[in-house]
Amino acid sequence: MNKIYRLSALWMMCLMLLGSVSFTACLSEDDVDTNQYKGGVNLNAFGPSPVARGGVLRFLGSGLDKVTGVEIPGCDVISDIEVVTTNEIRVTVPQTAMPGFVTLKMTNGTIVTKTKLTYTEPISMDRLTPATVKPGSVLTIDGEYLNLIKEVIFADNVIVAQEDFVSQDRKQIKLTVPEEAQNGKIIISDGAEIPNWIYSENELEVVLPSVEAPLDLTGKKPSDEIVVKGKDLDLVKIVKMPNGEEVEFAYDKFEGGEETITFILPENATDGAVVMIPASGVEVAIANIGMALPEKVVATPADGLRGGDVITLTGVNMELVTTITFPGMEEAVEPDSKSATEVKVAMPAAAISGELLLNTASGTSVPVAITTLKPEFMSFANDAVSLGGDVTIQGKNLDLVAKVVYTGGAEVEVIPASAIELTVEMPTMGTESGVLTLVMANGESVETGKLTINAPEFCYIPVLPGEETELKGGEMFTINIENADKLTGVQVNGQNVQYIIIGNILYIGIPQAAGKGTKITLISSNGTIDYSIDFVPATEVTTVIWTGVGDVGSWGGMSDLSWGGYDWTTVTAGTDLTVHFAEYETADYWQIRFGNGSWSALPGSGGDISLEAGAKSYTLTLTQEMIDELVNNGGLVMTGCNYVISKITLTEHISLETTVWKGSLDMAAWSVNHEMKPNTMFVDAGLKAGMTLRLYFDVYDADNKVKLFDGHWGGLFDGAELVPDVSGVIAISVDDDLATKLTTLIDWGYSFIVQGTGCTLTKVTIE
DSSP: OOOEEEOOHHHHHHHHHHHGGGGBOOBOTTTSOTTOEETTEEEEEEEOSSBOTTSEEEEEEESGGGOOEEEOTTSOOBOOOEEEETTEEEEEOOTTOOSBOOEEEETTEEEEBSSOBOBOOOOEEEEEESSEEOTTSEEEEEEESGGGOOEEEETTTEEEEGGGOSEEOSSEEEEEOOTTOOSBOOEEEOOOSSOOEEEOSSOBEEOOOBOSSOEEOTTOOTTOEEEEEEBSGGGEEEEEOTTSOEEOOEEEEOTTSOEEEEEEOOTTOOSEEEEEEETTOOOEEEEEEOOOOOEEEEEESOSSBOTTOEEEEEEESGGGEEEEEOTTOSSOBOOSEEOSSEEEEEOOTTOOSEEEEEEETTSOEEEEEEOBOOOEEEEESOSEEETTSOEEEEEESGGGEEEEEOTTSOEEEOOOSOSSEEEEOOOSSSOOSEEEEEEETTSOEEEEEEEEEEOOSSOBOSSOOOTTOOOBTTSEEEEEOBOGGGEEEEEETTEEOOEEEETTEEEEEOOTTOOTTEEEEEEETTEEEEEEEOOBOOOEEEEEEEEEEEEOTEEEEEOTTBTTSSOGGGOOTTOEEEEEEEEOTTOSOOEEEEEOTTSOBOTTSOSSEEOOTTOOEEEEEOOHHHHHHHHHTTBOEEEEESEEEEEEEEEEEOOOOEEEEEEEEEOTTTTOOEEOSOTTHHHHHTOOTTOEEEEEEEEOSSSOEEEEEOTTOOBGGGGOOBOOOTTSEEEEEOOHHHHHHHHOOOTTOOSOEEEEESEEEEEEEEO
16 A cells, blocks of 8 residues: 655745755855845755756745846756745756856845756656546656656645655656545655655646536435446545535446445435545535425414414425424424324414424425414493503403503503403503503514593592602602592501691601502592502611710719610610710720619620720610510619710611511421412512522531422522521522512412422521
8 A cells, every 4th residue: 555645835844944954055255245145135055956957946045035037057047936935936947057056146136156056867757647547546657767756746745655656767657546646747756855846747637536417406305315326436435415414325336337326315414515525635516405395385274373272284395394483482393293294283372473484404494474363452341441440451362461561651461361351450650541552472462442541530649759759768758649638548568557638748657668669559438549659768767765964984874774764675686776975085994884774784795895995886786685684674774984975876777578488397308399388479579670589597417408499390590509608598689580480370380499408498588
């Protein structure tokens, strides 16, 4: 077997540079300075020397692209110069060349080599036989001094070394044409460090596998057998599909010389050219594919479709359908069944009107138009209704409605009870006279006729505060109202609150914990109306329980808040007790003690506490144990030394957390799958994006972990295992996606499922 080598252009350059060491030529002392440099041109080496007449002579250096002519003794000046780079030029040595110095000519001078150019015996390549050759067959090269040749180079640097020649003498070389050979001139080389390269006069034509004409495979299907007839098909190494995929094939040669290649069309075959590739890498087209597609497709039913309906698609080549993409959906669905003439598929609830696509393995799709069933508006039970009253819509297919949008932007989600009648609540904000938009679950919508919304006859707020108005919990809320004489009560978040009416102005005492989306209800003798208004909750409430001048002196005391001086039963754990004081400027130390009515330090208070110089106050957070001590043992006495008390306050921290579940549930090493009830727990609590969800645990094992699921066992947070913090809490920021999952109720699903190990769940809250 021939040993085949491929040499890159870069590798050849490296060989030449290495070879230049043996062929260094100096500049003539008469023409150049000691730097061997002139006019931006520097000659480092030239060669080969000896060189064959008719061979290539190379010059290495820098700035050589400025050379305009090369003069060799016995020849005219050579102007046909091959500029390889600025560092190398080449010329072909004429047959009349004689030994001697070589001169490089530039516009501003000359450079003469310091060594003479000599010549080898005149290697020549006269003829290639045959002129057209098949890889694997023998090529004969006739010429002179071919016994000096060390390698033969085919196009694309495919090299046959001397040891792989079939035969060699002075007049002739015979060698086997390598499989990788391509059309082009061949080179014979003497293998020197800077070798003599002699090119053939004519290009050698290398036989490729061929077909009379590429087959037309229009209408062919995956798994069809394709037979290609041609010549020299035994050279084929690869058969490649239009998408670049290689397929297995079989080569056969029959009596009489007929040759064939046989292959099977793959499932993912696409339109385009099929090519065969020999070892040389040259691609030859053997067929053009126009893949078969479903044709004459009819959808039944094609209109009036709703989620869950089964669509029957009939036509030709229907077995080619792999998946179906419905309009409005990114993910394709698989057919329920298919045959050569029919495909059946269920209509997804999210699909909309448009063109469904019948997808094939070839990557091509066939569109089929479908239309969904739409709600039809016929009339309102009353074309004019009062603000806040229910709206009754009459029509057809109203059970498809998932949401109603009022003119003004208010949106109301609905669960229709009938296909012919739909009752919709009317929000008191974002509603104006105009059309209503009936929105289906898939996002498609239709509009109703115009609805007139009149001012109500009961007490109502005509203009709500603007978004730029900051309203705070714990403060008085003032608003203009109409029909004030009808008002009989006001509720905030379902609880009765105090109010005053002066003229048409309503004053409402807002609870301190009132926050975003607070529901204010105006109750009239002839109806009620609700408003959703945002407040900023007052999370801290500070009450002054004592002011005056209380000189503690040296362990005296201020006992005004002891023995009935204050009702400590009204204080809750977590409240901050703050003492405001002035230190004696003449003292060099100060101490404070929180004591009971008997002057003993409160448990856990720190006993006698040293104060820093310049301090103005000291705060103690009251525990339940401290409060019990104050209640049961005579209240509070302040003592210590070297300060004067001016004020004592209590600051209550109001938690905005809403408890949605409370209990004691041991996770028991992943063995408990707790489906939390009721499944409306987050809906009832008003969970929204932007809130914080907290789970509280009693941790009893170092290896404690928790997993959370939605109501249909969909893993939240990609199924990640969560670990409670050091206080046993998992806090989660609620985004839109999580809020939707926890508040979307599905027939059999719960809203929240908890698993875990090494801990006991005690509480779930939102804030």
